[in-house]
Amino acid sequence: MLEIRNLHASVDGNEILKGINLTINKGEVHAIMGPNGSGKSTLAKVLAGHPSYEVTGGEVLYYGKNLLDMSPDERAREGVFMAFQYPVEVPGVSNAQFLRLAYNEKQKHLGQEELDPLEFKDLLKEKAALVEMDASFMTRSVNEGFSGGEKKRNEILQMAVLDPKLSVLDETDSGLDIDALRIVAGGVNKLHDPEKAVIVVTHYQRLLNYIVPDFVHVLSAGRIVKEGGKELALELEERGYDWLKNGANKHTAAPVAS
Amino acid sequence: MVTELANEKSAYSSALRDLMKVSGEPSWLRELRGSSFDQFERVGFPGVEQEEWKYTNVALIKRTNFTPVVNSNGTALSKRNGLAPFIYDETRDSTFVFVNGIFRDDLSSCNGLSGVVALDLNDALQISEYERVIRASLERNADGDNNGFELLNTALFAGGLFVKIPRGVNLSTPIQLQFVSEPVKGESPAAAFPRVLIVGEENSAATIIESYRATAEGVYLTNAIVDIVLDEGARFQHYKVQRESAGASHIATTRADLGPKASYDTTTINFGAALSRHDIHVTMDHEGASCSVDGLYMVEGSQHTDTHSVIDHRQPHCTSRQLYKGILDGKSRAVFNGKVFVRHGAQQTDAQQTNKNLLLSSEAQIDTKPQLEIYADDVKCTHGAAVGQLEPDELFYLESRGINPALAKNMLTYGFAGEVIEKIQIESIRRELDEAVLNRLHSDLTIDV
Numbered sequence: 001m002l003e004i005r006n007l008h009a010s011v012d013g014n015e016i017l018k019g020i021n022l023t024i025n026k027g028e029v030h031a032i033m034g035p036n037g038s039g040k041s042t043l044a045k046v047l048a049g050h051p052s053y054e055v056t057g058g059e060v061l062y063y064g065k066n067l068l069d070m071s072p073d074e075r076a077r078e079g080v081f082m083a084f085q086y087p088v089e090v091p092g093v094s095n096a097q098f099l100r101l102a103y104n105e106k107q108k109h110l111g112q113e114e115l116d117p118l119e120f121k122d123l124l125k126e127k128a129a130l131v132e133m134d135a136s137f138m139t140r141s142v143n144e145g146f147s148g149g150e151k152k153r154n155e156i157l158q159m160a161v162l163d164p165k166l167s168v169l170d171e172t173d174s175g176l177d178i179d180a181l182r183i184v185a186g187g188v189n190k191l192h193d194p195e196k197a198v199i200v201v202t203h204y205q206r207l208l209n210y211i212v213p214d215f216v217h218v219l220s221a222g223r224i225v226k227e228g229g230k231e232l233a234l235e236l237e238e239r240g241y242d243w244l245k246n247g248a249n250k251h252t253a254a255p256v257a258s
Numbered sequence: 259m260v261t262e263l264a265n266e267k268s269a270y271s272s273a274l275r276d277l278m279k280v281s282g283e284p285s286w287l288r289e290l291r292g293s294s295f296d297q298f299e300r301v302g303f304p305g306v307e308q309e310e311w312k313y314t315n316v317a318l319i320k321r322t323n324f325t326p327v328v329n330s331n332g333t334a335l336s337k338r339n340g341l342a343p344f345i346y347d348e349t350r351d352s353t354f355v356f357v358n359g360i361f362r363d364d365l366s367s368c369n370g371l372s373g374v375v376a377l378d379l380n381d382a383l384q385i386s387e388y389e390r391v392i393r394a395s396l397e398r399n400a401d402g403d404n405n406g407f408e409l410l411n412t413a414l415f416a417g418g419l420f421v422k423i424p425r426g427v428n429l430s431t432p433i434q435l436q437f438v439s440e441p442v443k444g445e446s447p448a449a450a451f452p453r454v455l456i457v458g459e460e461n462s463a464a465t466i467i468e469s470y471r472a473t474a475e476g477v478y479l480t481n482a483i484v485d486i487v488l489d490e491g492a493r494f495q496h497y498k499v500q501r502e503s504a505g506a507s508h509i510a511t512t513r514a515d516l517g518p519k520a521s522y523d524t525t526t527i528n529f530g531a532a533l534s535r536h537d538i539h540v541t542m543d544h545e546g547a548s549c550s551v552d553g554l555y556m557v558e559g560s561q562h563t564d565t566h567s568v569i570d571h572r573q574p575h576c577t578s579r580q581l582y583k584g585i586l587d588g589k590s591r592a593v594f595n596g597k598v599f600v601r602h603g604a605q606q607t608d609a610q611q612t613n614k615n616l617l618l619s620s621e622a623q624i625d626t627k628p629q630l631e632i633y634a635d636d637v638k639c640t641h642g643a644a645v646g647q648l649e650p651d652e653l654f655y656l657e658s659r660g661i662n663p664a665l666a667k668n669m670l671t672y673g674f675a676g677e678v679i680e681k682i683q684i685e686s687i688r689r690e691l692d693e694a695v696l697n698r699l700h701s702d703l704t705i706d707v
Binding site for chain 1: 649650651652654655656657658659660661662663665666669670672673674675676677679680
């Protein structure tokens with residue numbers, strides 16, 4: 001599904017990603033971990049097409065197509081989704097309006113049926129149940145006045161509505177209490193199926209108790225310095241990141257993403 | 259230049275001569291017309307050397323050979339034909355129609371209004387009770403430092419409207435004043451001089467929608483004055499929606515005088531015209547009055563819009579709120595000049611003023627000047643202005659959900675305007691604005707939920 005080859009990217013002239021290689025197949029859940037400043041959020045944003053990040057080398061193939069050639073909205077319509085670490089407030093536009101618009105843009109792109117407000121309401125109701133969101137959130141402006149946890153749940157609601165093939169969760173656990181974490185993770189798990197893939201970007205292991213990864217990749221200073229299975233996350237929880245920073249043996253203990 | 263000036267004067271002065279021939283106008287009004295015109299000839303149209311007109315150049319109006327419309331003429335419009343798109347659902351039976359500034363009883367629909375006095379100004383002047391009120395209003399305003407446009411309107415208005423909401427009447431149906439511009443066959447561009455006086459007696463309540471549209475694209479001048487006088491405890495809402503043709507010049511003055519404990523809430527929407535200028539002047543010369551003076555201007559291309567607002571706190575215990583938002587695209591230009599005066603002795607004044615602008619293009623330009631002058635010492639006043647652009651992070655957020663960049667831009671622009679739009683209590687106006695703001699870039703869009 002996704003093939004990242006020797007990816008380099010910089011922001012404001014500073015190189016953040018220094019040669020990332022990663023292959024993701026459908027059905028897989030990958031965790032990207034690493035200390036602050038290691039480049040893990042940059043990787044997520046580059047995949048989504050954030051304009052502040054400049055790709056300076058390498059390539060990313062998505063179903064064999066050059067992902068980096070596509071605009072952010074094209075990527076989304078093609079099935080790439082990023083849940084934001086800091087979701088943006090859009091005052092004056094209701095959550096339901098926003099979601100229906102986004103949904104229909106995608107349907108149009110795929111040559112599938114668009115939904116009118118009433119039909120969409122039913123779909124929304126069903127999806128909102130996945131993240132235990134109240135109907136009152138649908139008429140409120142997108143993310144405006146939402147608590148941190150509500151914003152993250154709203155991200156997963158958007159994911160549920162847009163039904164992406166590749167989901168990138170950027171620090172979705174940050175700022176979540178344990179109940180919200182369980183709801184958010186539960187939503188992600190319910191949405192997962194063998195045709196889809198998920199990339200979970202996180203600093204901490206705790207989210208991975210709920211969204212269990214098949215593979216864990218550790219980033220440090222813009223490179224993947226260690227890869228393993230879900231046990232690696234536990235090891236990191238115990239030992240921290242310092243022991244990896246000086247380029248320890250990349251492959252230990254666990255299988256490597258093929 | 260000399261010839262142009264002579265033409266300009268002759269068209270306006272021959273219009274004045276025509277008006278003077280109309281029988282039945284009281285002598286004081288003839289005198290007022292004459293003296294206003296003399297004064298206009300002395301001061302002329304305002305120039306950019308005047309502080310109040312520094313950023314708005316009306317040279318084109320000065321140069322254009324307009325034909326003032328002072329008589330009701332033939333119109334292609336009828337109640338069933340051509341007017342419907344301009345009339346709001348809420349005012350189907352409560353609309354007063356003006357064509358090129360002249361009130362048209364035959365095109366108006368006021369079955370839905372009972373207990374309201376609404377008369378052609380000329381007819382109202384025949385009734386001594388109303389004549390007194392009209393005279394007081396016209397002569398009072400003639401004392402002020404009127405600019406050339408206001409003087410010209412007072413000299414040349416014809417077929418205006420007098421509206422009175424009697425004591426204690428609480429009007430649930432909004433009143434629409436629909437000003438339609440229609441090209442006059444075989445004439446140079448028309449100049450219309452709409453004039454309306456609205457009186458709200460003690461404890462009356464009403465909503466006024468003042469709307470400007472054209473039947474066809476073209477060059478013309480609207481030079482309007484609407485005066486509103488509210489007695490004690492009157493509560494009025496006033497919407498002004500300016501969607502003139504893209505070639506038009508729209509110059510308008512709104513003056514509201516508030517009685518004790520009167521409240522006046524107004525929202526002005528400026529979308530149309532090549533050049534528009536709105537002077538809004540709210541005077542609170544009695545205790546306990548309150549007003550909110552909001553607005554939204556949205557311009558693109560080479561449009562120019564100018565708002566000059568004066569909120570005058572002359573007595574204690576008055577409250578004012580002002581929120582003006584501007585959206586500028588292309589090479590458009592906007593001016594916001596908002597003065598809040600707190601006169602000597604106007605203690606316990608509570609005034610807030612905000613002007614926020616969104617620039618969608620690097621070539622658009624805004625000159626904003628909130629101005630607070632306080633001569634009392636026990637007051638609560640704030641003011642501020644801001645100019646910004648769309649946040650790239652916000653655009654990216656919407657785009658990352660599959661929304662194309664043009665639509666994403668519109669949605670954020672809509673969000674910016676929302677603060678003004680959502681306060682509007684007439685649903686049809688809100689819908690009209692939703693549509694206008696969201697479809698600004700004419701992207702294919704339906705988003706009602």
